Amino acid sequence: MKILQPKQGNYQLQNYESAKNSFSWDDVRDVFTWSKTGKINIAYESIDRHVKEGRGAKKALLYSDPSRNETYTFEQLKKLTNQAAHMFRKLDVEKGDRVFIFMPRAPELYIALLGAIKMGAVVGPLFEAFMKDAVKSRLEDSEASVIVTTPELVSRIPVDELPHLKKIILVGDDVKTDEKHFSYSKEMKACTDDDSAIEWMDLEDGFILHYTSGSTGKPKGVYHVHQAMIQHYQTAKWVLDLREDDIYWCTADPGWVTGTSYGIFGPWLNGATNVIRGGRFSPDDWYDTIEKNNVTVWYSAPTAFRMLMSTPSDVIKKYDLSSIRHILSVGEPLNPEVVRWGWEVFKHRIHDTWWMTETGAMLICNYLSEPIKLGSMGKPFPGIEAAIIDNNGKKLPPNEMGNLAIKKGWPSQMRKIWKNDEKFNEYFAFEGWYVSGDTAYMDEDGYFWFQGRNDDLIMTAGERVGPFEIESKLVEHKAVAEAGVIGKPDEIRGHIIKAFVVLNPSHEYSEELEKEIKTFIKTELSAHAVPKEIEFTDKLPKTRSGKIMRRVLKAWELNEPAGDLSSMDD
Ligand code: WT7
Numbered sequence: 001m002k003i004l005q006p007k008q009g010n011y012q013l014q015n016y017e018s019a020k021n022s023f024s025w026d027d028v029r030d031v032f033t034w035s036k037t038g039k040i041n042i043a044y045e046s047i048d049r050h051v052k053e054g055r056g057a058k059k060a061l062l063y064s065d066p067s068r069n070e071t072y073t074f075e076q077l078k079k080l081t082n083q084a085a086h087m088f089r090k091l092d093v094e095k096g097d098r099v100f101i102f103m104p105r106a107p108e109l110y111i112a113l114l115g116a117i118k119m120g121a122v123v124g125p126l127f128e129a130f131m132k133d134a135v136k137s138r139l140e141d142s143e144a145s146v147i148v149t150t151p152e153l154v155s156r157i158p159v160d161e162l163p164h165l166k167k168i169i170l171v172g173d174d175v176k177t178d179e180k181h182f183s184y185s186k187e188m189k190a191c192t193d194d195d196s197a198i199e200w201m202d203l204e205d206g207f208i209l210h211y212t213s214g215s216t217g218k219p220k221g222v223y224h225v226h227q228a229m230i231q232h233y234q235t236a237k238w239v240l241d242l243r244e245d246d247i248y249w250c251t252a253d254p255g256w257v258t259g260t261s262y263g264i265f266g267p268w269l270n271g272a273t274n275v276i277r278g279g280r281f282s283p284d285d286w287y288d289t290i291e292k293n294n295v296t297v298w299y300s301a302p303t304a305f306r307m308l309m310s311t312p313s314d315v316i317k318k319y320d321l322s323s324i325r326h327i328l329s330v331g332e333p334l335n336p337e338v339v340r341w342g343w344e345v346f347k348h349r350i351h352d353t354w355w356m357t358e359t360g361a362m363l364i365c366n367y368l369s370e371p372i373k374l375g376s377m378g379k380p381f382p383g384i385e386a387a388i389i390d391n392n393g394k395k396l397p398p399n400e401m402g403n404l405a406i407k408k409g410w411p412s413q414m415r416k417i418w419k420n421d422e423k424f425n426e427y428f429a430f431e432g433w434y435v436s437g438d439t440a441y442m443d444e445d446g447y448f449w450f451q452g453r454n455d456d457l458i459m460t461a462g463e464r465v466g467p468f469e470i471e472s473k474l475v476e477h478k479a480v481a482e483a484g485v486i487g488k489p490d491e492i493r494g495h496i497i498k499a500f501v502v503l504n505p506s507h508e509y510s511e512e513l514e515k516e517i518k519t520f521i522k523t524e525l526s527a528h529a530v531p532k533e534i535e536f537t538d539k540l541p542k543t544r545s546g547k548i549m550r551r552v553l554k555a556w557e558l559n560e561p562a563g564d565l566s567s568m569d570d
Contacts, residue, residue: 001340004349004372011368013238016379023382025411028230039200042207042229043117046268047081048198050074055244055271062247062293063107065278070107074271077111080188084115085197087187091146091167095120095199098144098209102126102135102153105253105278108171108184110264112148113254117207120199121146122223124209127255127544132156134219134566138211139165142221142418148184151175203227209418210257212357212567219566221418224360228261228412229269231361235381236266239353239365240297241326249275249289250299256545257357258330261412262299266361272297283311287319294323301331303482303546305338305350310481310504316345326368328353332547333450335472336374352377354450356436358427360412364448375472376447377440384410388442393430396441401451404440405433439466456550458487460495465529467550473525474499477517479507484540484548485531488557499531500540500553509536543567 013019033049034040050058056075063070072080093099099116101123103109109125116123124142126135135156139147143164147157151172159165159180170177171184201207204225211219236242240262248267252259267274275293277285286308290298308316327342327350334352342350354364354377364386366378380386385407388396396402408428417424427434439451451457451466458465467485474483482502487495501517503509514534521530541552544567555562 001343002374004339004343004374006349006369006371009368012241012243013367013382014369016367016370016382019238019382025230025234025383028234029227031233032229034203034227037200040203040226040229041118041120041198041201042226042232042265042269043081043114044198045229045233046265047074047114048078048195050268050271051078058244058271059273060268061107061110061274061276063276063278064289064292065106068106068278072107077114079193080111081114081118082193082195082197083188083191084111085119085199086191087169087184088116088119088121088146089197090187090191091169091182093119093121093146096122096206097146098122098124098142100124100126100139100142100144100147101254102128102130102147102149102157103171104128104150105276106171107276108148109254110276112169112171112184113260113264115197118198120201120205122206122209124211124221125254125260126211127253128153129544129569130156130255130566132158136161137218137566138221141211141218142209154181201226204415206415208260210260210357212257218564220420220423222257222357222414223416223418224412225415228360229265231410231412232261232265233269234383235362235365236262236270236272239351239362239367239381240266240299240328241368242267242270242272242297244271246272246296247275247294247323248272248297248299249277249293249295251277251286251301251304252299252545257360258299258301258545261361283308283315284318287316287321290321290324291319296323297326297328298324299328299330301546302329302334302338303332303542305329305342306335306475306482309338309341313345321346324348327351330355330362331545333468333472334375334377335475337472337476339372339374354378354448358414359406359410359434359436360414361410363406363410373443373445373447376443376449378448379446380448386442386448387433388440389430389433389435393433398442398444401439401441403454404436404438404448404450405430406436408432408434453550456486458485458495458497460487460490460493460497460528465497470497470499470521470525470529470531471548473521473529474501474517474531476524477520479503479513480517481505482540482548484550484553486550486554486557488533488554496532497529498533498535498557500535500537502537502540542569544569 061072099121250263351366388402488498490496541549
C-alpha cells in the first residue's frame with residue numbers, strides 16, 4: 001500500500017486544484033471585522049464574534065483532568081476573557097507589553113492568554129516543565145512585565161534577577177499576595193465583563209511570542225501578528241475540515257505553536273467545540289478522552305501515534321472510537337508504518353501537515369479530498385508557493401533534493417525574531433524566499449517529501465542519506481518501537497550510519513536480532529542505508545513536541561556538550 005485514495009465525502013475543500021487556482025487571502029480577510037472597521041483582534045474573532053452572531057450558548061471548551069471536569073460556552077468565555085483583559089489593564093499592562101503565561105493546561109491558562117491578547121498585549125506561553133534557566137532566559141529576552149503562574153511553579157521564576165518583571169499573578173486557592181504578587185481569582189472578581197476591554201488592533205500588530213530552540217544558540221522569540229488569524233482560520237477550515245458541529249481535540253500544549261495556532265485559534269475562529277485535556281496521559285486516557293467527548297477531529301503527532309501503536313491491541317478494543325472522522329499529524333515525519341496502523345485500527349487515513357513555529361500555520365498538507373502518498377507531507381496549501389531551491393537560491397526540478405523554501409509573504413509568517421534582526425534575516429537570505437532549514441524534494445505530482453533537517457543529513461561514502469528514511473524503515477521491523485539515526489564521523493566514509501533503537505517491550509536484545517534488523521534494512525531499503533552500528537537504548541532524547549533530537553544523540557556519541565536542552569522532554 002503506497003497510496004491511499006480519499007473516501008467519498010462532502011469536504012470543505014472539495015477540489016484542491018480549483019481552489020489553488022482561484023484562492024486569495026484577501027477574500028478570507030473579509031470574513032472578519034477588519035473589512036468593516038480596518039481593525040481586528042484575534043481574541044475577539046475567536047470568541048466574541050460567535051456571541052455577536054448568535055452562537056453564544058454553544059459549547060466552546062470541554063475541559064477535563066483527573067480532578068476537574070468543566071464546560072464553557074462562547075458567552076462564558078467572552079465574559080471571562082473581558083474580565084481578564086480588564087485585570088491586566090488594572091495591573092498597568094499596556095498595548096504591546098509582554099505578558100507571559102507559565103502554568104499547566106487549565107481553563108485559566110486559556111482565559112488569561114485570550115484576555116491579555118484582547119487588551120493588546122503580546123503573550124508568551126511557557127511550557128510548565130521549564131526549569132529556572134529556561135524561564136529566566138525567555139523573560140529576560142522578552143522583557144516581560146507580567147507573568148501568570150501557579151504557586152507550584154512560582155519558585156522557578158527568579159524575580160530578583162528580572163528587572164522588567166513587575167507583577168506575578170498566581171492562579172490557585174488562598175495564594176499569598178504582596179506588592180508584586182496578585183491573586184488571579186481576587187483580581188478577576190474585581191473586574192467587570194464589559195466590552196470596553198477590547199483593544200482594536202492593526203493587522204500587523206503583534207499578539208504572540210513563541211520561543212523556539214535552533215540547532216545552535218539561545219532560544220529565539222518568534223513574533224506573530226494579529227492577521228495570522230486569516231491563515232489559522234482558513235487552514236483549520238480546509239485542512240482540519242472543521243465545522244461548528246465538530247468536537248475537536250488537539251493534543252499539543254500551548255507552550256508550543258501547535259497548541260496555540262491549532263489548540264486555540266484555528267478551532268475557535270471556526271466556532272468548533274475545543275476539547276482540552278490536562279495532565280499527562282496514558283494510552284487509556286487518550287482513548288478515553290476521545291470516547292467520552294465524542295471527538296470528531298483529532299490533531300496529534302507521530303510520537304503519540306507510535307506510542308499508541310506499541311501498546312497491546314486489547315487496550316484500544318475497550319473503547320468506542322467511532323465518533324472520529326478525521327485524524328491529522330504534525331511535528332516530525334509521519335512514518336508510512338504509522339499511517340498503515342491508523343488505517344487498520346481507525347479506518348481513517350492519518351493526514352500529515354508540515355509547518356514550523358516560524359511559519360505560524362500549516363503550509364504543506366494532505367487533504368481529505370486528495371490521495372495520500374505514504375511518507376509524503378502532501379502539497380502546498382492554496383495561496384502558498386513552495387519550492388526546492390539549491391544553495392544559490394535557484395529552483396530545482398522535480399525529484400531533486402534541496403532546501404525546502406516558501407515564497408515569502410503569507411499571512412501567518414513570523415514578522416521578526418525578537419531583538420534579533422540578524423537571525424531573522426538568515427531565513428530570507430535568498431531574494432523572495434523563506435528558507436526552512438529542512439531538506440526535501442518535490443515529486444512530479446507536486447507532493448513534497450521530507451528528508452531531514454539540513455544539519456541532520458548524512459553523507460556516507462559519497463551517498464546522501466536522510467535519517468528519516470532509515471528510521472521509518474527501522475520502526476517497520478516488528479521488534480523496533482522507535483529509532484533515531486545520525487551520521488557518525490568516520491575517516492574513510494566521511495560518516496557512517498549509526499542507529500539508536502528502542503525495542504518493543506515484547507522483544508529482547510540478541511546478536512541475532514541485531515543482525516536481523518540490519519538485514520531487514522539492507523533488503524527493504526538499500527545496502528548503503530544499513531546502520532553500521534546499532535545502539536540499543538531505553539529512551540530517545542526528544543523535544544516536547546515529540547521530535548527525536550538527533551543533535552543530542554550526536555553529542556552523546558561524540559562526547560560533546562549537547563547545547564541548549566530547554567526544549568527537551570524530561
Ligand atoms: C520543524 C519545525 C509547527 C508544528 C510543530 C513543530 C519538523 C514539522 C513536519 C512534518 C516532517 C516536520 C521540520 C520543521 N516538522 N512538521 N509533517 N514532517 N517534519 O514545530 O518545533 O517549529 O519544528 O519540525 O523539521 O522544520 P517546530
